[in-house]
Amino acid sequence: MGRKLLLEKAHVPGIRSYDVYRREGGYRSVEKALKTMSPDQVTEEVKKSGLRGRGGAGFPAGMKWSFLAKPEGVPRYLVCNADESEPGTFKDRYLMEFIPHLLVEGLIVSSYALGSNKTFIYIRGEYAWIVDILEQAIAEAKNNGFLGKNILGTGFDLEIYVQRGAGAYICGEETALLESLEGKRGNPRIKPPFPAVKGLWDSPTVVNNVETIAAVVPIINITGEEYAKIGVGKSTGTKLISACGNINKPGVYEIDMTISVEEFIYSDEYCGGIAHGKKLKACIPGGSSVPILPANMLLKTAKGENRMMNYESLSDGGFATGTMMGSGGFIVLDEDQCVVRHTLTLARFYRHESCGQCSPCREGTGWMEKILKNIEYGKGKKSDIDLLWDIQRKIEGNTICPLGDAAAWPVAAAIRHFRDEFEWHVQYPNAAQNRNYGLAHY
Ligand code: NAI
Incomplete structure (x- = not known):
């Protein structure tokens, strides 16, 4: 059984409420970060952790944070990308729906590190019921002194706003998202400049995926160094995978990126094998945008090694024989699929x-x-x-x-x-x- 850092408490009865979440150790990372660490030290921990962006691109999160421009007198923003729309991808939905305080906690610590006093969650319009869940969690965090003015007496102020999208996939692209958040049509902007330099209302902005922000909580709790020991190579920590298609057990799984693709598909702990005893034909392991692979190339790399569920192994061989980790939307096709x-x-x-x-x-x-x-x-x-x-x-x-x-x-x-x-x-x-x-x- 792999280590769980994000979903360990997701099924504790009542965990959606502040009281239960707090009783289970929630908001410890906020106390630790705001009371004992400087913003730069928090960023340093995220860098040490090796955490890579969980939205799909896998860009090192700590590096992105350190690119954030800090001109005098200009506000900085953190925007959480909850516009999860990649076909086959539903991991952020799961996290926000079942353990919303984890995201709120991660947003507080991340906003502190980045110097954002107004932080936004941009959520896809179809996740309407999750907006209510998040707003409830935000209100509870505020009532308990974790949001608003002078959080925990540290002088740090933060408000979190939830903004619903209107059903356009393109608004998950970070610059289209910013346009939409500004009230405009969601057309992507040319990069560079990257949002870290010129983002929301032209201010320096970090845009991070839901899972990336949530991962900041265990990083601060256990330290970046400990987090980096989980996983393998540059695939550190744990990764949420949403598994769907012709498998026995569709769902969201947290893996530590040291298991093989074969184990993920066939083990009872994860997908439980191909449904109806059929054969595996092909798979798209990282959301609809990444290349489909036939079974033989999926399970073994071109070098004949077991292909593993991590960034490096999935992309081994480039697009000739490999694919990508992407957003972790794992779509399985059986032998009958065309x-x-x-x-x-x-x-x-x-x-x-x-x-x-x-x-x-x-x-x-x-x-x-x-x-x-x-x-x-x-x-x-x-x-x-x-x-x-x-x-x-x-x-x-x-x-x-x-x-x-x-x-x-x-x-x-x-x-x-x-x-x-x-x-x-x-x-x-x-x-x-x-x-x-x-x-x-x-
Ligand atoms: P990207 O590689 O262009 O950028 C990744 C991140 O790093 C961005 O936030 C970018 O601003 C930042 N960055 C890169 N170079 C930088 C620099 N020099 N200075 C400052 N910041 C820098 O990829 P992008 O467009 O953000 O994401 C594409 C991926 O999104 C695809 O690979 C796909 O897997 C995934 N995707 C996920 C979806 C979902 O629902 N989760 C939907 C659609 C696509």
Whole structure:
């Protein structure tokens, strides 16, 4: 059984309430940080911990914090990205819903380190019921002296505001999120400047994912050095994985990044194997944007080693034979699933969610969906497969934000690893079409 740092108390009855959370040791990190450490010492602990951003990019959190510009007289902000929208990803939802005070606690310590007196949680509109849960937790923390003016008599002031998004995936991209928070249409900004220099209302801003902020609590409690000993290499600490698809036990699991992918899928502690005794066909281990891998490449790296559930091992081999940890949205496909159909579903999502600002993404996502639809419906030509490959190449790297890449990579990986399946659809159009009973809404 791996070590649990975030979800250990998530199922203690009543843990959503301040009283139970506090009784279970909650808010100790706030007392420790605010009363015995300077803001820079807190940042130093996060750096020592090796914590990497849990939203998907895996950028070192302490390094991001140390990039925060500190001009005299200019406010600084911490913004928590709770706009979790990556298909297959529902770990932040779980954390906020079951143990909301952990996020509030992490936000207080992180805001103190960064010098943010007004901190925002930007949460996806569809998580409406969680807004109530968070606001309740914030009110309780305030009533108990952990928020508001002069917290614990230390002179530090903090208010936390919850802002709901309106259902756009693009608003999870950090600069689109800031635009939306400012009340504008959520179009991504060109980076640099990074938010750490010019963010919310042009002020220096750190944008961190929910899980990243929550991880600050155990880091302060056990020290950065101890946290860095959990896990392996540059994959320190624990990681939440939301597992879904054709498995026996879908759910959110906290892993310490030393287990193999095979163990994660087949062990009863985690996914419990493939549902209905079927065989594993493929998996997208890090949310819909990361490349799909066929079973053989998923379980073993190109060097023949067991592939492990961590940043380095999942990306071993680059996109030729590897994939990415991403947001930890682990989507499993059994032997009956059609990769063309699956890729079409994703292409449809990215076409719908493209903000339309950059033409390669706006036009390209639409073309990819149309071509995939033709192939899946038995109207495709062999040359369509090369055309699809060509279009995704022209999107990748040619857009302001990573939505373009996120739309291109699944298509590229599907063709790279499952070209025969695309060719089968073209060669046997009737057989492919007859399977399409579930696509009436397209
Ligand atoms: P990124 O690699 O551009 O940036 C990562 C973070 O580091 C950002 O906060 C950025 O501001 C900061 N950063 C990088 N270089 C910096 C510098 N020189 N100075 C200051 N700050 C710097 O990646 P991005 O766009 O933030 O995230 C992309 C990832 O998001 C994808 O890999 C995908 O897995 C994930 N994603 C997650 C979703 C979810 O629902 N959790 C939804 C969609 C995508």
